[in-house]
Amino acid sequence: MTKRTTITLLLFPTMAVLVFLFFGGIAMGLMQSFSFMPLIGLNNFNFDAYRNLFSDSEFLLSLGLTLWISISSTILTVVFAIITALAFRKTFPGKRLTNFIYQFPITIPHIVITIGTMLIFSQSGIVARFAYKAGLISDQSQFPILISDTLGLGIIYVYLWKQIPFVGVLVLSILQSLGNNFEELARSLGANKWQAFRHVLLPTIIPGILPASIICFSFTFGSYEVPFLLGKPYPAVISVLAMRLYQDVDLNARPQAMATAVFMAAFISVLVVLYKKLLNSMSGRR
Amino acid sequence: MESEEHRANPLHWVIYLGVVVSVVGPLVPQFVWPFVKSWFFPDLVPSAWSMRAWQYIGNPNSQVLEAVGNSLLIAVIVTCISVLLGVPAGKALGMYRFRGKGLVELFILAPSIIPGLAVTMGIHVIFIRLGLSDTLMGVVLVHLIPTIPYMTISMSGIFANYDPDFEEQAKSLGASTFKTFFIITLPAIFPGIITGAMFAFLISWGQYLLTVLIGGGRIITLPLLLFSFAGSRDNAFMSALSVIFLLPAILILFFTSKFLSGKSSGMGGFGNI
Numbered sequence: 001m002t003k004r005t006t007i008t009l010l011l012f013p014t015m016a017v018l019v020f021l022f023f024g025g026i027a028m029g030l031m032q033s034f035s036f037m038p039l040i041g042l043n044n045f046n047f048d049a050y051r052n053l054f055s056d057s058e059f060l061l062s063l064g065l066t067l068w069i070s071i072s073s074t075i076l077t078v079v080f081a082i083i084t085a086l087a088f089r090k091t092f093p094g095k096r097l098t099n100f101i102y103q104f105p106i107t108i109p110h111i112v113i114t115i116g117t118m119l120i121f122s123q124s125g126i127v128a129r130f131a132y133k134a135g136l137i138s139d140q141s142q143f144p145i146l147i148s149d150t151l152g153l154g155i156i157y158v159y160l161w162k163q164i165p166f167v168g169v170l171v172l173s174i175l176q177s178l179g180n181n182f183e184e185l186a187r188s189l190g191a192n193k194w195q196a197f198r199h200v201l202l203p204t205i206i207p208g209i210l211p212a213s214i215i216c217f218s219f220t221f222g223s224y225e226v227p228f229l230l231g232k233p234y235p236a237v238i239s240v241l242a243m244r245l246y247q248d249v250d251l252n253a254r255p256q257a258m259a260t261a262v263f264m265a266a267f268i269s270v271l272v273v274l275y276k277k278l279l280n281s282m283s284g285r286r
Numbered sequence: 287m288e289s290e291e292h293r294a295n296p297l298h299w300v301i302y303l304g305v306v307v308s309v310v311g312p313l314v315p316q317f318v319w320p321f322v323k324s325w326f327f328p329d330l331v332p333s334a335w336s337m338r339a340w341q342y343i344g345n346p347n348s349q350v351l352e353a354v355g356n357s358l359l360i361a362v363i364v365t366c367i368s369v370l371l372g373v374p375a376g377k378a379l380g381m382y383r384f385r386g387k388g389l390v391e392l393f394i395l396a397p398s399i400i401p402g403l404a405v406t407m408g409i410h411v412i413f414i415r416l417g418l419s420d421t422l423m424g425v426v427l428v429h430l431i432p433t434i435p436y437m438t439i440s441m442s443g444i445f446a447n448y449d450p451d452f453e454e455q456a457k458s459l460g461a462s463t464f465k466t467f468f469i470i471t472l473p474a475i476f477p478g479i480i481t482g483a484m485f486a487f488l489i490s491w492g493q494y495l496l497t498v499l500i501g502g503g504r505i506i507t508l509p510l511l512l513f514s515f516a517g518s519r520d521n522a523f524m525s526a527l528s529v530i531f532l533l534p535a536i537l538i539l540f541f542t543s544k545f546l547s548g549k550s551s552g553m554g555g556f557g558n559i
Contacts, residue, residue: 003382010378011390014371014438021431022397022405029408039411087301092294098302101309107485107535107542108313109492111512115528116312119319119521124327126315132328140327161309180292215399222401224495225509229516239403243495246407261404268400 026265033258040251049259059260061235069152069227069237070220073159077216080164082205085171086197103165113161114229117154121146147230152237154230159223163216167209174208175201207282214275218268238264316532319525339526349506354530357507360422360497361490364429368437368486369479375434376441381450391442398435405431406499413500420502428500429493433486440485444478484538491534 031037035044053059088099105113120126128143137143147154178201186196227237236244238260245257294302319325323336343350379391397405406428410419418424452474456466494509503510508531515524 004384007378007382007384010374014375014394014434015390017371017430017434018394018397021409021427022400024412025405025407025409025431026400027408028411029404032408032411037411039415084301084305087294087298089292090294090298091292092298092302098306102305104309104539107488107539109488109509109531109535111492111494111509111516112316112528112532112535113312115512115516115524116316118516119315119525120312126311126330129328129330133330161312218399218401222403224403225513229513239401242403242407246499258407261401261407265400265404269396272399 026262029258029262029265033255033262035255037251037254040254042251049255050263052256053259053263056256058235059238059241062238062241065152065235066221066238069155069159070217073156073163073220074213074217076156076160077163077167078209078213080160081167081171081209082202084164085168085175086201088168088172089175103169105162105165106169108162110158110162110223110226111229113158114226117158117161117230118147121154121157123147148232150232152227152231155227155237158226158230159216159220163219167212167216170209170212171205174205178204210275210279214272218271221268222264316525316528319521320529322522325521336522339522342523343526343530350508350511350527350530353506353508353511356422356505357491357509360426360429360505360507361487363426364433364490365483365487367426367430368433369483371434372437372441372482372486373475373479375438376443377445379438379442380445381448394435394438396435397431398439402432402496403499406496410499419500420504422501422505424500425497425505425507428496429490431496432493433489436489437482437486440482441475441478444475444482448474481542484542488535488538491531 033049035042035046035048084102088095088102092098118125122128123140123143123145125147128137128140131137131143132140146157182200182204183196186200187193191199222239224239224243228240228243231237231240235241242257242260242264245253245260248254248257318332320339321335321337322332323334323338325332342348346352375394379387379394409428413419413424413428418427448471452470453466456470457463461469492509493507494513497505497507498510498513501507501510508527512524512527512531515527518524
């Protein structure tokens with residue numbers, strides 16, 4: 001068996017399934033977004049859905065909200081992942097257990113922490129009860145609205161809860177493979193703690209966690225479950241909007257649902273391509 | 287060597303405390319609510335207890351047992367297919383260099399990055415035509431979209447660290463391809479397969495959107511029930527279901543925690559995008 005045949009045989013089943021499911025899905029989505037749906041007797045071909053999409057104020061509001069939630073949760077994830085990983089590098093009594101708790105969220109499904117967030121941060125939740133007992137509020141309606149709020153704070157909390165350990169574990173392994181040598185060298189050359197972090201650790205950590213940050217961003221951009229349960233119905237994030245259009249009994253809403261979905265896929269694809277370009281130009285300069 | 291630099295200072299203790307409170311805190315009420323009859327604002331402890339949530343779950347009319355069965359069945363089938371397809375593909379990507387490899391990698395990675403909602407909405411018409419919508423088989427197929435890439439990428443990470451010389455030696459000693467695989471390759475990559483398989487299981491187990499789109503509400507899984515209870519805001523039922531939903535994740539965490547710490551083999555492969 002030649003090497004080429006071996007590789008082809010090894011890759012074929014996976015490629016075949018993915019071509020059918022993934023590219024089939026994308027192709028059918030594209031066709032339907034052009035109002036081309038022979039299955040329900042629509043044989044048009046036009047760009048109406050896209051024209052409607054970008055003139056629809058609800059879509060633009062949704063896009064803004066989605067970008068706000070995904071950008072802020074990705075940035076906060078990276079910041080907290082670095083802070084916590086730096087702290088977890090130290091030795092302290094109870095480190096094994098604390099480290100276990102730190103990594104715990106990685107396997108927990110999103111829906112579980114979504115429900116947990118509802119139970120503690122709603123106006124009748126545990127935090128509001130503690131606030132009442134502490135005399136900070138005199139009625140539950142005085143507790144700030146953190147669930148189904150305008151800024152999507154509950155949603156961001158869930159993403160941070162899930163993603164900080166995911167990125168944090170990566171940062172920890174980068175720090176471990178780096179060892180203390182470079183940092184100590186910098187310190188011995190007169191750099192203070194902040195300078196050693198800023199000029200030695202950070203430039204090593206950031207490229208290592210860029211792929212993970214892209215994954216976090218695209219996940220939060222396309223996720224449905226969390227914003228559906230913890231978000232406001234209007235404006236809703238883009239995935240919730242797409243799903244509402246898709247489930248509309250009026251099949252004329254279908255092309256616009258598909259255009260929204262195609263937009264989401266295209267947006268993430270462009271992002272990944274830009275990231276790849278950035279990566280290539282960075283390695284080209286070295 | 288333990289220098290002063292390596293020991294935690296008070297600021298670090300604040301971070302540890304913050305981590306423990308914000309990770310564990312939101313999970314605690316879920317373990318109390320399933321046993322609650324009434325727990326009004328602003329009480330910190332429930333005023334009356336009840337087992338009604340568990341009685342309801344045990345009742346065959348509640349569909350909970352059916353949902354648990356469906357979720358398990360789907361996740362097990364999805365995991366098996368993902369392993370059978372992902373291990374060979376991971377081997378090709380992890381151990382060989384060939385023309386167009388970067389493109390193949392990007393192609394396999396794409397489904398795990400592009401929102402599943404977009405792909406599934408598109409594929410739905412094909413599934414309707416093929417008679418796969420509203421069926422268990424259709425749900426299994428659509429769950430493969432996120433799990434196969436995951437399995438392939440994590441296996442390619444495992445194979446990249448695997449030394450092919452042992453295989454050559456076994457073959458030069460006269461072992462067949464199959465024998466070499468079972469005696470040499472499999473034992474070496476087995477921990478990686480187990481870790482990958484467990485995460486593939488969890489990805490399928492936690493899937494709501496893809497199930498509801500393709501299953502059309504006919505194939506009831508645990509996340510579907512959990513979603514409808516979360517919508518109705520019945521805290522006791524919602525929490526009881528959530529605890530059941532959480533169990534496999536906790537079991538898997540205990541199994542894999544040693545693989546995850548330090549060099550994370552399960553997620554290392556994602557460094558290649």
